[in-house]
Amino acid sequence: MRKRKKIRLKKQVKLVLCLIVFIILAIVIGKSIYKDHVYKNSYEYKLEVHGYSADEVKLLIKNLSNKKLDELLESEKNDVLISLLKEKYFLKKNLDRYLDYYDKHKQTELSQIIAIVNVYADYETYEHDIDTDINKDELILCNKYYKLSADYEPDDLVQMNSKYYYGDSQSVRQEVYDAFIDMWNAANEEGIYLIVNSSYRTYADQDEVYNSYKDSYGEKEADAVAARAGYSEHQTGLAIDVFSKDNTSRATFKESLAYSWLEANAYKYGFILRYPEGKENITGYGAESWHYRYVGKDVAEYIYENDITFDEYYAYFIEK
Ligand SMILES: [Zn+2]
Structure with missing residues (x-):
């Protein structure tokens, strides 16, 4: 059991x-x-x-x-899309515009497409206005897409000592002036006498500059060499047109010792060559060997070392 x-x-x-x-x-x-x-x-x-x-x-x-x-x-595997996504300055928000631009410009390098679209250069100049953010201080962007209001005026403009300019009296923002003097002294030690011939301009000043070109050469030519009022960096008080005492010619300044010195050293003082050769399709301006823009030392160093324009820097690091 x-x-x-x-x-x-x-x-x-x-x-x-x-x-x-x-x-x-x-x-x-x-x-x-x-x-x-x-x-x-x-x-x-x-x-x-x-x-x-x-x-x-x-x-x-x-x-x-x-x-x-x-x-x-x-659809089939999209290799262009993959390459775009791998680009250093790719911005997610611009994807459709990159692809659109690529469709119309298949020969353009992808890094160029990224740069062009990031700075809005896929739009016609003066037809895509953005009120620029004036609180960005020394990083205010002003170009053919980002504009300043007619009454914008920096509140810390200072007059330059007459030894630093020729022609009409010149003024820039305090921080720019301090940096310029440091740069001037360093250049001077190497026997170079830097000299400014244009700096801060009011909206009305710029209007006069632009219209005088327009009257003489027509709108297309004027747009290639001068900014319309409200779109000029000179209104920020952060830009200077700088030459040397022995060469104040726009045509030949690029061949001068002063130009070479500035090209190699300006960034150490917070200045960048704002409209370089080869970047015309990004900046919207022909090369200007004399136009320097103050952005502060860190940003200037990045722009110098990475060979990009301020427009591209702004799109990627500031605006996004
Ligand atoms: Zn200038």
């Missing part, structure tokens, strides 16, 4: 154990089937199957909306 009871008990235990094992297995397998189902429906999986590498998939998911990802899955 006792023996039979024992056997029955053993059988029951076995049954319960089997049932537990079965339930556990069912849960584990079920979970893995579910996981597999979720994974196969994920963008990670679909994009990888579509030919994108794991790194590319990460980039795409980080920067594209689900709607865009769906569209992407309906």
Whole structure:
């Protein structure tokens, strides 16, 4: 009797154990089937199957909306898009405009497209106005898209000592003046006598400058060499047109020793060459070997070392 009871008990235990094992297995397998189902429906999986590498998939998911990802899955692998996403100064908010610009200018390098779109140069000049943020202090951006109001005037303008300029008297913001004197002294020690011939201009001054060009050469030519009132950096009190005592010619200043010295050293004092050669499509201006802009030492150093314009710097580091 006792023996039979024992056997029955053993059988029951076995049954319960089997049932537990079965339930556990069912849960584990079920979970893995579910996981597999979720994974196969994920963008990670679909994009990888579509030919994108794991790194590319990460980039795409980080920067594209689900709607865009769906569209992407309906067309062939988009290598241009991937290259754009890998560009150093890529901004997510500009993606559609990059692609648009690429469609119309397939020969343009992608880094150029990024720069052009970031600074709004994919719009016509003077047709996409943004009121510039005057609270940015020495980093105020003023160009053919970012404008100043007619009554904007910096509140810390100082008159320059007459030894630093020729022609009409000149003024700049205090911080710019201090930096300029440091730069002037350093250049002077190397036998170079820097001299300013234009600095702060009021809105009315600029209007006069622009209109005199316009009257003589017409609007197109005037726009190539001068800013319209409200769009000139000279109204910020942060820009100077600087030459040397022995060369004040716009035509030949670039060949002077002073120009070479400024090109190599100005950034150490917080100044940048604002309209360099080769960047005309970004800055909107022909090269000006004499126009320097104060942005402070750190920003000037970055711009100098990375060979970008202030417009690009502003778009990527300040505005975004
Ligand atoms: Zn200038």
